[in-house]
Amino acid sequence: MKNLRKFVEKIGSPFSSFIFMLGELGKLLGMIILGLGYAIKRPYLIIKEVFFSGVLSILIIAVSGWFVGMVLGLQGYNTLQRFGSVSVLGSLVALALLRELGPVLSAILFASRAGSGITAEIGLMKATEQLDAMDVMAVNPIKRVIAPKFIGGIIAVPLLTALFDSSGILGGHFVGVTLLQLDKGTFWSQMQGSVSLHDDVINGLIKAAIFGVVVSLISVYQGLQAKPTAEGVSSATTRTVVHSALAVLALDFVLTAFMF
Amino acid sequence: MKRSMIDFWVGIFVLIGIASMVFLSLKVANITSFGSTNNSSYTLYANFSNIGSLKSGAPVKISGFTVGRVTAIGLNSKTYQAQVVMSIDNNYHFSSDSSAQILTTGLLGEQYVGIQSGADDTMLKNNDTITLTSSAMVLEQLIEKFMTK
Numbered sequence: 001m002k003n004l005r006k007f008v009e010k011i012g013s014p015f016s017s018f019i020f021m022l023g024e025l026g027k028l029l030g031m032i033i034l035g036l037g038y039a040i041k042r043p044y045l046i047i048k049e050v051f052f053s054g055v056l057s058i059l060i061i062a063v064s065g066w067f068v069g070m071v072l073g074l075q076g077y078n079t080l081q082r083f084g085s086v087s088v089l090g091s092l093v094a095l096a097l098l099r100e101l102g103p104v105l106s107a108i109l110f111a112s113r114a115g116s117g118i119t120a121e122i123g124l125m126k127a128t129e130q131l132d133a134m135d136v137m138a139v140n141p142i143k144r145v146i147a148p149k150f151i152g153g154i155i156a157v158p159l160l161t162a163l164f165d166s167s168g169i170l171g172g173h174f175v176g177v178t179l180l181q182l183d184k185g186t187f188w189s190q191m192q193g194s195v196s197l198h199d200d201v202i203n204g205l206i207k208a209a210i211f212g213v214v215v216s217l218i219s220v221y222q223g224l225q226a227k228p229t230a231e232g233v234s235s236a237t238t239r240t241v242v243h244s245a246l247a248v249l250a251l252d253f254v255l256t257a258f259m260f
Numbered sequence: 261m262k263r264s265m266i267d268f269w270v271g272i273f274v275l276i277g278i279a280s281m282v283f284l285s286l287k288v289a290n291i292t293s294f295g296s297t298n299n300s301s302y303t304l305y306a307n308f309s310n311i312g313s314l315k316s317g318a319p320v321k322i323s324g325f326t327v328g329r330v331t332a333i334g335l336n337s338k339t340y341q342a343q344v345v346m347s348i349d350n351n352y353h354f355s356s357d358s359s360a361q362i363l364t365t366g367l368l369g370e371q372y373v374g375i376q377s378g379a380d381d382t383m384l385k386n387n388d389t390i391t392l393t394s395s396a397m398v399l400e401q402l403i404e405k406f407m408t409k
Binding site for chain 2: 054
Protein backbone atom coordinates (compact mmCIF):
# COMPACT_ATOMS: atom_id res chain seq x y z
CA MET A 1 0.00 0.00 0.00
CA LYS A 2 2.78 2.36 0.98
CA ASN A 3 4.74 1.47 -2.15
CA LEU A 4 1.70 2.07 -4.34
CA ARG A 5 1.23 5.48 -2.80
CA LYS A 6 4.86 6.33 -3.42
CA PHE A 7 4.51 5.15 -7.00
CA VAL A 8 1.45 7.31 -7.64
CA GLU A 9 3.19 10.28 -6.05
CA LYS A 10 6.26 9.74 -8.20
CA ILE A 11 4.20 9.65 -11.40
CA GLY A 12 1.88 12.44 -10.38
CA SER A 13 4.39 15.01 -9.16
CA PRO A 14 5.82 16.09 -12.56
CA PHE A 15 2.29 16.31 -13.88
CA SER A 16 1.03 18.40 -11.00
CA SER A 17 4.09 20.66 -11.13
CA PHE A 18 3.43 21.15 -14.86
CA ILE A 19 -0.13 22.22 -14.03
CA PHE A 20 1.22 24.59 -11.36
CA MET A 21 3.65 26.05 -13.89
CA LEU A 22 0.85 26.66 -16.37
CA GLY A 23 -1.13 28.40 -13.65
CA GLU A 24 1.83 30.60 -12.71
CA LEU A 25 2.46 31.42 -16.38
CA GLY A 26 -1.16 32.47 -16.72
CA LYS A 27 -0.96 34.62 -13.60
CA LEU A 28 2.25 36.25 -14.85
CA LEU A 29 0.69 36.90 -18.25
CA GLY A 30 -2.27 38.57 -16.55
CA MET A 31 0.05 40.77 -14.45
CA ILE A 32 2.07 41.71 -17.55
CA ILE A 33 -1.10 42.64 -19.45
CA LEU A 34 -2.10 44.86 -16.53
CA GLY A 35 1.33 46.50 -16.76
CA LEU A 36 1.24 47.06 -20.53
CA GLY A 37 -0.20 50.55 -20.19
CA TYR A 38 2.69 51.66 -17.97
CA ALA A 39 5.25 50.32 -20.45
CA ILE A 40 3.57 51.82 -23.53
CA LYS A 41 3.59 55.25 -21.88
CA ARG A 42 7.38 54.91 -21.59
CA PRO A 43 8.39 53.87 -25.12
CA TYR A 44 12.09 54.22 -24.41
CA LEU A 45 11.95 51.19 -22.12
CA ILE A 46 10.51 49.15 -25.02
CA ILE A 47 12.93 50.56 -27.61
CA LYS A 48 15.84 49.52 -25.40
CA GLU A 49 14.48 45.98 -25.18
CA VAL A 50 13.90 45.83 -28.96
CA PHE A 51 17.54 46.86 -29.32
CA PHE A 52 18.84 44.14 -27.04
CA SER A 53 16.61 41.34 -28.26
CA GLY A 54 16.07 42.34 -31.90
CA VAL A 55 18.96 44.40 -33.26
CA LEU A 56 21.62 42.23 -31.66
CA SER A 57 19.99 39.12 -33.20
CA ILE A 58 19.98 40.45 -36.77
CA LEU A 59 23.27 38.85 -37.73
CA ILE A 60 22.57 35.34 -36.42
CA ILE A 61 19.09 35.38 -37.96
CA ALA A 62 20.24 36.62 -41.37
CA VAL A 63 23.17 34.20 -41.56
CA SER A 64 21.13 31.19 -40.40
CA GLY A 65 18.36 32.07 -42.83
CA TRP A 66 20.83 32.32 -45.68
CA PHE A 67 22.31 28.89 -44.93
CA VAL A 68 18.92 27.24 -44.37
CA GLY A 69 17.81 28.60 -47.75
CA MET A 70 20.96 27.30 -49.40
CA VAL A 71 20.49 23.83 -47.92
CA LEU A 72 16.84 23.81 -49.01
CA GLY A 73 17.91 24.81 -52.51
CA LEU A 74 20.53 22.08 -52.70
CA GLN A 75 18.38 19.31 -51.22
CA GLY A 76 15.36 20.39 -53.23
CA TYR A 77 17.39 20.43 -56.42
CA ASN A 78 18.72 16.90 -55.85
CA THR A 79 15.25 15.53 -55.13
CA LEU A 80 13.34 17.43 -57.82
CA GLN A 81 15.91 16.50 -60.46
CA ARG A 82 14.78 12.87 -60.22
CA PHE A 83 11.29 13.87 -61.32
CA GLY A 84 12.44 16.40 -63.90
CA SER A 85 10.71 19.22 -62.10
CA VAL A 86 13.55 21.46 -60.92
CA SER A 87 11.51 24.41 -62.15
CA VAL A 88 9.44 24.35 -58.94
CA LEU A 89 12.54 24.81 -56.76
CA GLY A 90 11.54 28.43 -56.10
CA SER A 91 8.14 27.52 -54.71
CA LEU A 92 9.61 24.69 -52.64
CA VAL A 93 12.14 26.97 -50.95
CA ALA A 94 9.66 29.81 -50.43
CA LEU A 95 6.82 27.66 -49.06
CA ALA A 96 9.06 25.67 -46.73
CA LEU A 97 10.55 28.87 -45.33
CA LEU A 98 7.39 30.96 -45.09
CA ARG A 99 5.16 28.29 -43.60
CA GLU A 100 7.41 26.37 -41.24
CA LEU A 101 11.12 26.92 -41.07
CA GLY A 102 11.05 30.71 -40.87
CA PRO A 103 8.76 31.11 -37.86
CA VAL A 104 10.01 28.01 -35.99
CA LEU A 105 13.75 28.46 -36.46
CA SER A 106 13.59 32.22 -35.83
CA ALA A 107 11.70 31.61 -32.58
CA ILE A 108 14.18 28.96 -31.44
CA LEU A 109 17.16 31.13 -32.38
CA PHE A 110 15.50 34.08 -30.64
CA ALA A 111 15.02 31.96 -27.51
CA SER A 112 18.67 30.96 -27.45
CA ARG A 113 20.12 34.36 -28.37
CA ALA A 114 17.76 36.84 -26.67
CA GLY A 115 15.47 34.77 -24.44
CA SER A 116 18.34 33.31 -22.44
CA GLY A 117 19.76 36.82 -22.06
CA ILE A 118 16.45 38.11 -20.73
CA THR A 119 16.29 35.24 -18.22
CA ALA A 120 19.86 35.80 -17.08
CA GLU A 121 19.31 39.54 -16.67
CA ILE A 122 16.14 39.13 -14.62
CA GLY A 123 17.69 36.28 -12.63
CA LEU A 124 20.72 38.40 -11.81
CA MET A 125 18.53 41.38 -10.87
CA LYS A 126 16.74 39.05 -8.52
CA ALA A 127 19.98 37.65 -7.11
CA THR A 128 21.32 41.15 -6.43
CA GLU A 129 17.97 42.13 -4.89
CA GLN A 130 17.35 44.88 -7.42
CA LEU A 131 13.75 43.75 -7.92
CA ASP A 132 13.14 43.87 -4.16
CA ALA A 133 14.72 47.33 -4.03
CA MET A 134 12.29 48.49 -6.72
CA ASP A 135 9.40 47.10 -4.71
CA VAL A 136 10.60 49.03 -1.67
CA MET A 137 10.69 52.22 -3.74
CA ALA A 138 7.07 51.57 -4.76
CA VAL A 139 8.07 50.79 -8.38
CA ASN A 140 6.34 47.67 -9.61
CA PRO A 141 9.09 45.52 -11.20
CA ILE A 142 6.54 43.69 -13.37
CA LYS A 143 5.53 46.99 -14.96
CA ARG A 144 8.98 48.55 -15.04
CA VAL A 145 11.19 45.58 -16.04
CA ILE A 146 9.14 42.59 -17.18
CA ALA A 147 6.44 44.19 -19.35
CA PRO A 148 8.88 46.15 -21.60
CA LYS A 149 10.97 43.00 -22.14
CA PHE A 150 7.81 41.09 -23.03
CA ILE A 151 6.62 43.71 -25.56
CA GLY A 152 10.13 44.02 -27.00
CA GLY A 153 10.18 40.29 -27.71
CA ILE A 154 6.77 40.37 -29.37
CA ILE A 155 7.88 43.24 -31.66
CA ALA A 156 11.22 41.65 -32.49
CA VAL A 157 10.21 38.08 -33.40
CA PRO A 158 7.92 38.79 -36.42
CA LEU A 159 10.45 41.29 -37.81
CA LEU A 160 13.25 38.78 -37.37
CA THR A 161 11.12 36.09 -39.01
CA ALA A 162 10.51 38.29 -42.06
CA LEU A 163 14.27 38.85 -42.24
CA PHE A 164 14.93 35.10 -41.89
CA ASP A 165 12.45 34.29 -44.68
CA SER A 166 13.85 36.90 -47.05
CA SER A 167 17.45 35.97 -46.50
CA GLY A 168 16.56 32.27 -46.85
CA ILE A 169 14.83 32.88 -50.17
CA LEU A 170 17.85 34.82 -51.38
CA GLY A 171 20.05 31.90 -50.22
CA GLY A 172 17.88 29.49 -52.21
CA HIS A 173 18.11 31.85 -55.17
CA PHE A 174 21.89 31.91 -54.82
CA VAL A 175 22.14 28.10 -54.96
CA GLY A 176 19.43 27.56 -57.58
CA VAL A 177 20.10 30.39 -59.99
CA THR A 178 23.71 31.40 -59.43
CA LEU A 179 25.32 28.04 -58.70
CA LEU A 180 23.05 25.50 -60.43
CA GLN A 181 22.13 27.68 -63.42
CA LEU A 182 18.35 27.45 -63.13
CA ASP A 183 16.42 30.00 -65.14
CA LYS A 184 15.93 33.15 -63.07
CA GLY A 185 12.50 33.98 -64.48
CA THR A 186 11.17 30.47 -63.89
CA PHE A 187 12.46 30.54 -60.33
CA TRP A 188 10.60 33.73 -59.42
CA SER A 189 7.44 33.12 -61.45
CA GLN A 190 6.94 29.60 -60.08
CA MET A 191 7.38 31.05 -56.61
CA GLN A 192 4.88 33.85 -57.22
CA GLY A 193 2.43 31.38 -58.71
CA SER A 194 2.31 29.15 -55.65
CA VAL A 195 2.87 31.50 -52.70
CA SER A 196 -0.20 33.40 -51.63
CA LEU A 197 0.10 36.57 -49.58
CA HIS A 198 -2.68 35.74 -47.16
CA ASP A 199 -2.26 31.98 -46.70
CA ASP A 200 1.49 31.79 -46.57
CA VAL A 201 3.12 35.15 -45.81
CA ILE A 202 0.62 36.62 -43.36
CA ASN A 203 -0.19 33.34 -41.60
CA GLY A 204 3.54 32.73 -41.18
CA LEU A 205 3.99 36.13 -39.57
CA ILE A 206 0.97 35.59 -37.29
CA LYS A 207 2.59 32.34 -36.22
CA ALA A 208 5.83 34.22 -35.54
CA ALA A 209 4.01 36.77 -33.37
CA ILE A 210 2.42 33.97 -31.31
CA PHE A 211 5.83 32.33 -30.90
CA GLY A 212 7.15 35.72 -29.79
CA VAL A 213 4.54 35.87 -27.02
CA VAL A 214 5.34 32.32 -25.87
CA VAL A 215 9.14 32.65 -25.92
CA SER A 216 9.08 36.05 -24.19
CA LEU A 217 6.70 34.77 -21.54
CA ILE A 218 8.84 31.69 -20.84
CA SER A 219 11.99 33.85 -20.69
CA VAL A 220 10.65 36.31 -18.14
CA TYR A 221 8.98 33.53 -16.14
CA GLN A 222 12.21 31.54 -15.84
CA GLY A 223 14.06 34.71 -14.87
CA LEU A 224 11.59 35.40 -12.07
CA GLN A 225 11.68 31.78 -10.92
CA ALA A 226 15.48 31.49 -10.91
CA LYS A 227 17.14 30.69 -7.60
CA PRO A 228 19.17 33.75 -6.60
CA THR A 229 22.53 31.98 -6.99
CA ALA A 230 24.99 31.63 -9.86
CA GLU A 231 23.91 28.04 -10.31
CA GLY A 232 20.24 28.94 -10.20
CA VAL A 233 20.60 31.59 -12.90
CA SER A 234 22.56 29.26 -15.15
CA SER A 235 20.01 26.46 -14.88
CA ALA A 236 17.18 28.98 -15.48
CA THR A 237 18.75 30.07 -18.78
CA THR A 238 19.06 26.43 -19.81
CA ARG A 239 15.42 25.84 -18.96
CA THR A 240 14.43 28.89 -21.01
CA VAL A 241 16.00 27.47 -24.16
CA VAL A 242 14.72 23.92 -23.61
CA HIS A 243 11.16 24.92 -22.68
CA SER A 244 10.93 27.52 -25.45
CA ALA A 245 12.07 25.06 -28.11
CA LEU A 246 9.61 22.42 -26.91
CA ALA A 247 6.75 24.90 -26.62
CA VAL A 248 7.42 26.35 -30.08
CA LEU A 249 7.55 22.94 -31.75
CA ALA A 250 4.42 21.68 -30.00
CA LEU A 251 2.51 24.90 -30.64
CA ASP A 252 3.63 24.87 -34.26
CA PHE A 253 1.74 21.63 -34.79
CA VAL A 254 -1.45 23.07 -33.32
CA LEU A 255 -1.19 26.35 -35.23
CA THR A 256 -0.45 24.59 -38.52
CA ALA A 257 -3.50 22.39 -38.05
CA PHE A 258 -5.59 25.53 -37.46
CA MET A 259 -4.21 27.74 -40.18
CA PHE A 260 -3.37 25.76 -43.29
CA MET B 261 25.37 52.92 -25.41
CA LYS B 262 23.86 56.36 -25.94
CA ARG B 263 20.14 56.68 -26.14
CA SER B 264 20.22 58.23 -29.63
CA MET B 265 22.39 55.39 -30.93
CA ILE B 266 19.91 52.84 -29.60
CA ASP B 267 17.08 54.71 -31.30
CA PHE B 268 19.05 54.76 -34.53
CA TRP B 269 19.76 51.02 -34.52
CA VAL B 270 16.20 50.11 -33.57
CA GLY B 271 15.05 52.31 -36.44
CA ILE B 272 17.39 50.45 -38.81
CA PHE B 273 16.07 47.14 -37.47
CA VAL B 274 12.43 48.11 -38.00
CA LEU B 275 13.30 49.31 -41.51
CA ILE B 276 15.00 45.99 -42.32
CA GLY B 277 11.98 44.10 -40.99
CA ILE B 278 9.51 46.17 -43.00
CA ALA B 279 11.69 45.92 -46.11
CA SER B 280 11.71 42.12 -45.71
CA MET B 281 7.92 42.08 -45.38
CA VAL B 282 7.55 44.22 -48.50
CA PHE B 283 9.97 41.92 -50.33
CA LEU B 284 7.95 38.87 -49.24
CA SER B 285 4.60 40.35 -50.26
CA LEU B 286 5.65 41.94 -53.55
CA LYS B 287 8.39 39.74 -54.93
CA VAL B 288 7.63 36.34 -53.40
CA ALA B 289 3.86 36.19 -52.99
CA ASN B 290 1.22 36.28 -55.65
CA ILE B 291 -0.35 39.52 -54.50
CA THR B 292 -3.45 39.16 -56.72
CA SER B 293 -4.56 36.10 -54.77
CA PHE B 294 -5.13 38.35 -51.76
CA GLY B 295 -7.80 40.40 -53.47
CA SER B 296 -9.52 37.55 -55.23
CA THR B 297 -12.51 37.57 -52.90
CA ASN B 298 -13.16 41.31 -52.82
CA ASN B 299 -16.01 43.18 -54.47
CA SER B 300 -14.31 43.70 -57.81
CA SER B 301 -15.15 40.18 -58.94
CA TYR B 302 -18.25 38.30 -60.02
CA THR B 303 -19.24 34.67 -59.76
CA LEU B 304 -19.74 32.14 -62.55
CA TYR B 305 -20.74 28.51 -62.32
CA ALA B 306 -19.84 25.58 -64.55
CA ASN B 307 -20.96 21.96 -64.37
CA PHE B 308 -18.52 19.24 -65.30
CA SER B 309 -19.05 15.49 -65.49
CA ASN B 310 -15.52 14.96 -64.21
CA ILE B 311 -13.26 17.54 -62.61
CA GLY B 312 -10.23 15.28 -62.20
CA SER B 313 -8.08 16.71 -59.42
CA LEU B 314 -9.17 20.34 -59.72
CA LYS B 315 -8.93 22.11 -56.37
CA SER B 316 -10.41 25.32 -55.06
CA GLY B 317 -7.91 28.14 -55.49
CA ALA B 318 -6.95 26.88 -58.96
CA PRO B 319 -6.62 29.61 -61.59
CA VAL B 320 -9.22 30.36 -64.28
CA LYS B 321 -7.47 31.28 -67.52
CA ILE B 322 -8.43 32.60 -70.90
CA SER B 323 -5.77 32.38 -73.61
CA GLY B 324 -3.36 31.38 -70.85
CA PHE B 325 -4.00 34.61 -68.91
CA THR B 326 -5.34 34.30 -65.34
CA VAL B 327 -8.68 36.12 -64.96
CA GLY B 328 -9.98 34.54 -61.77
CA ARG B 329 -9.87 31.65 -59.35
CA VAL B 330 -11.96 28.63 -58.44
CA THR B 331 -13.57 29.45 -55.10
CA ALA B 332 -15.57 26.29 -54.38
CA ILE B 333 -16.38 22.89 -55.78
CA GLY B 334 -19.64 21.10 -54.98
CA LEU B 335 -21.74 18.25 -56.26
CA ASN B 336 -25.13 18.82 -57.87
CA SER B 337 -27.22 16.14 -56.18
CA LYS B 338 -29.73 15.92 -59.06
CA THR B 339 -27.44 15.54 -62.03
CA TYR B 340 -24.46 14.15 -60.13
CA GLN B 341 -22.27 16.61 -61.90
CA ALA B 342 -19.54 18.56 -60.16
CA GLN B 343 -20.35 22.24 -59.86
CA VAL B 344 -17.35 24.56 -59.97
CA VAL B 345 -17.79 28.07 -58.56
CA MET B 346 -15.42 30.64 -60.06
CA SER B 347 -14.72 34.19 -59.01
CA ILE B 348 -13.82 36.26 -62.09
CA ASP B 349 -12.23 39.69 -62.16
CA ASN B 350 -14.80 42.38 -62.99
CA ASN B 351 -12.62 43.69 -65.83
CA TYR B 352 -13.22 40.57 -67.93
CA HIS B 353 -16.55 39.48 -69.40
CA PHE B 354 -17.32 36.54 -71.65
CA SER B 355 -20.04 35.91 -74.17
CA SER B 356 -22.87 33.61 -73.10
CA ASP B 357 -21.81 30.82 -75.46
CA SER B 358 -18.31 30.59 -73.95
CA SER B 359 -17.08 27.12 -73.12
CA ALA B 360 -15.09 25.92 -70.13
CA GLN B 361 -12.72 23.02 -69.97
CA ILE B 362 -10.37 21.61 -67.37
CA LEU B 363 -6.78 21.65 -68.52
CA THR B 364 -3.48 20.63 -67.05
CA THR B 365 -0.26 22.63 -66.95
CA GLY B 366 2.35 20.28 -68.37
CA LEU B 367 1.94 16.53 -68.11
CA LEU B 368 1.89 16.30 -64.33
CA GLY B 369 1.14 19.88 -63.38
CA GLU B 370 -1.76 21.52 -61.57
CA GLN B 371 -5.18 21.53 -63.17
CA TYR B 372 -6.94 24.77 -64.05
CA VAL B 373 -10.12 25.95 -65.76
CA GLY B 374 -9.64 27.25 -69.28
CA ILE B 375 -12.37 29.41 -70.84
CA GLN B 376 -12.80 29.84 -74.58
CA SER B 377 -14.80 32.85 -75.59
CA GLY B 378 -17.72 32.46 -77.95
CA ALA B 379 -19.26 34.76 -80.55
CA ASP B 380 -22.57 35.70 -78.92
CA ASP B 381 -23.28 39.38 -78.21
CA THR B 382 -24.89 38.80 -74.79
CA MET B 383 -22.45 38.53 -71.93
CA LEU B 384 -22.42 36.21 -68.93
CA LYS B 385 -23.57 38.00 -65.79
CA ASN B 386 -23.04 37.40 -62.08
CA ASN B 387 -24.24 33.91 -60.97
CA ASP B 388 -24.66 32.67 -64.57
CA THR B 389 -23.70 29.14 -65.52
CA ILE B 390 -21.41 28.17 -68.37
CA THR B 391 -23.27 25.37 -70.12
CA LEU B 392 -20.69 24.25 -72.66
CA THR B 393 -18.09 22.28 -70.74
CA SER B 394 -15.65 19.51 -71.39
CA SER B 395 -14.27 17.43 -68.57
CA ALA B 396 -10.80 16.91 -67.26
CA MET B 397 -8.47 14.57 -69.04
CA VAL B 398 -8.05 11.64 -66.70
CA LEU B 399 -4.85 9.81 -67.47
CA GLU B 400 -6.19 6.45 -66.27
CA GLN B 401 -9.17 6.63 -68.65
CA LEU B 402 -6.91 7.47 -71.57
CA ILE B 403 -4.65 4.53 -70.80
CA GLU B 404 -7.70 2.27 -70.42
CA LYS B 405 -9.01 3.28 -73.86
CA PHE B 406 -5.61 2.72 -75.34
CA MET B 407 -5.30 -0.72 -73.71
CA THR B 408 -8.75 -2.03 -74.69
CA LYS B 409 -8.62 -0.94 -78.32
